[in-house]
Amino acid sequence: MHMADLGDVRLHYRIDGPEDGAPIVFANSLGTDLRLWDPIMPLLPAGLRILRFDKRGHGLSDLPTGPYSMGALVRDTENLMDHLGFKDAIFVGLSIGGMIAQGLAAKRLDLVRAMVLSNTGAKIGTRDIWAERIDAVNAGGLQAVVHPTMQRWFSDAFHKDPTFPAWRNLFLRTPAEGWTGCGAAIAGTDFYTTTASLRLPALGIAGSEDGSTPPDLVRETIDLIPGGQFALIRGAGHLPCVENPVEYARILNEFISAQGHI
Template identity: 35%
Template sequence: MTAGIALHHRIDGPDDAPVLVLGPSLGTDLHLFDAQVAAFADRYRTLRFDLPGHGGTPAVDGPYTMAGLAQSVVALLDRLDIDRVHYAGVSIGGAIGQQLALDHPGRVLSLTAMASAARFADPAAWPGRAATVRENGTEAMVASRPGTWFVHSFAGTDEAERLLAMLRATAAEGYAGCCEAISTFDLRDRLGAIAVPVLAIAGADDPATPPDMVRVIADGAPDGRFETVADSAHLLNAEKPEQVNELLAAHLASVGADRR
C-alpha cells in the first residue's frame, strides 16, 4: 500500500534553511527538478522524492491512492525529523501537495501546483492507460509525450531526451498504480479548506492539464493565485525553468519563506 512505502529521496541545501519539498510528475524521477535545486539550494533545503516504481523508489502492490501517496510524504518528513514545509509539485506531484495540505494541514506552509488539477481529465481512461503499461511497459507512452510533456519545438533537445529516459526507466507497476490513483482523485469540493497560500501555474500549451483546469485550484483556494507560462506544456519547470523559478521564488518570498 502506498501509505507505508519508504520513498527514495534526496536533500540539498543548508541544514538551517526552510524546507522546500518537490514532488515529481508521473513517469519522471526526482531529477525533474534539477533546475529548481540549482536555483534554490542556496536559500532552501530542497527535498525531492521519487514516486513508487519511479527512480529509486521500488514499486509496491496497490491499490495506490493520492491520500496514501500524501501519507508516504508525511512518513518521509517524520523519518527526517522535518516538521513544516513549503511544497511544490508537478502534475501528480501537485495533486499530492493538495492532498497533503488538506489531510495534513499542520505540515504545509505554502503550496505550488504546476500543471496539476483538482480532478484530472477523463478519469475513466486512466485504468485503460494502466492496463496498457502493464502489458507493454512504459515505452508504450513515449511516442505520445512530445506535444504533451513539452511543445514540439522542444522535442529532440538534450533535456527532452533526458526526460524521456526517466519514463523508459519507470517500472510498469509503479506507473500503472499512479494512473489508478489519478483516476480516483477529486478534491474540487475541498479546495476551499486549503489554509495556506496557493500558487497554481499552467503551461500555456499543455493539453494534459490545460490552463482552465489548473486555474480551478487557484480559484477554489481561499488564498490562491494563477499564472501561465508561455510556450510550454506539461513539464513546464523543465521546459521553462527560468520563468517557473521566478514565479516560485516570488510566491515563496510572499509567504516569508526566505526567513530562517
C-alpha cells in the same frame, strides 16, 4: 543516496541546503523521478533546506504491488516529512505531485504552510481515460503510451531540444507497475471539495502548451482556494521547470519571498 524506511515502503530522497534552512519540499510527476527538479536547483535562493523524493513505484524507491491509492501516496509523503523533521514547509507539487500537495495540506496543515500547484488539477482526466492508459501499459509497457505522452507533455519546439531524449528515456525507464499503480491513484481522485476547503497561501503554475493539465484546469483548481494566485508560462508544456527553468524559478522565488520563507 538516502533511503527512508517508513514501514510499508522505503523511499529514496535527497536533501540539499543548510540544516537550519527554511524547508521546501518538491513532489514530481508521474513517470519522472526527483531529477525533474534539477534544472531549477541552481536558481533557487540560498538558505533553503530542499527535500526531493521518489514516490513509491518510481526512481530508486520501493515498488509495492499496485494499484495504489492517493491516500497511500499522501501518507508516504506525510511519513517521510515526519521522519526527516520537515514541517511548516512550502510544498511544490507538479501533476500527481500537486494532487499529493492538496491531500497533504488538507490532512496535515502543520506540515504545509504554503503550496505551489504546478501543472495539476483537483481532478485529472477521467476513470475511463486512465483505464485505457493502464490497459495499454499492462499490455505493451510504457512504450505503448510514450508517444502520446510526450506530445501532451512538451511543446513542439522542445521536441528538437538536445535534452528531450533524456526526458523520454526517463519516462520509459519508470517501472510499469509503478506507473500504473500511480495512474490508478490519479484515476480515483477528485479533490474539488477537499481543495475548496483549504485556507493557505497557494500559487498555481501552468504551461500554455500543456496537453495533460491545460491552463484552464490549473486556474480552475487554484481558484478554489481563496486568495490563490495564478501564473502562466508561455511556450512551455506539462513540465515548465524543464522547458523554461529560468521563468519557472523566477515565479517560484517570488512566491517563496512573499511568504517570508527565506
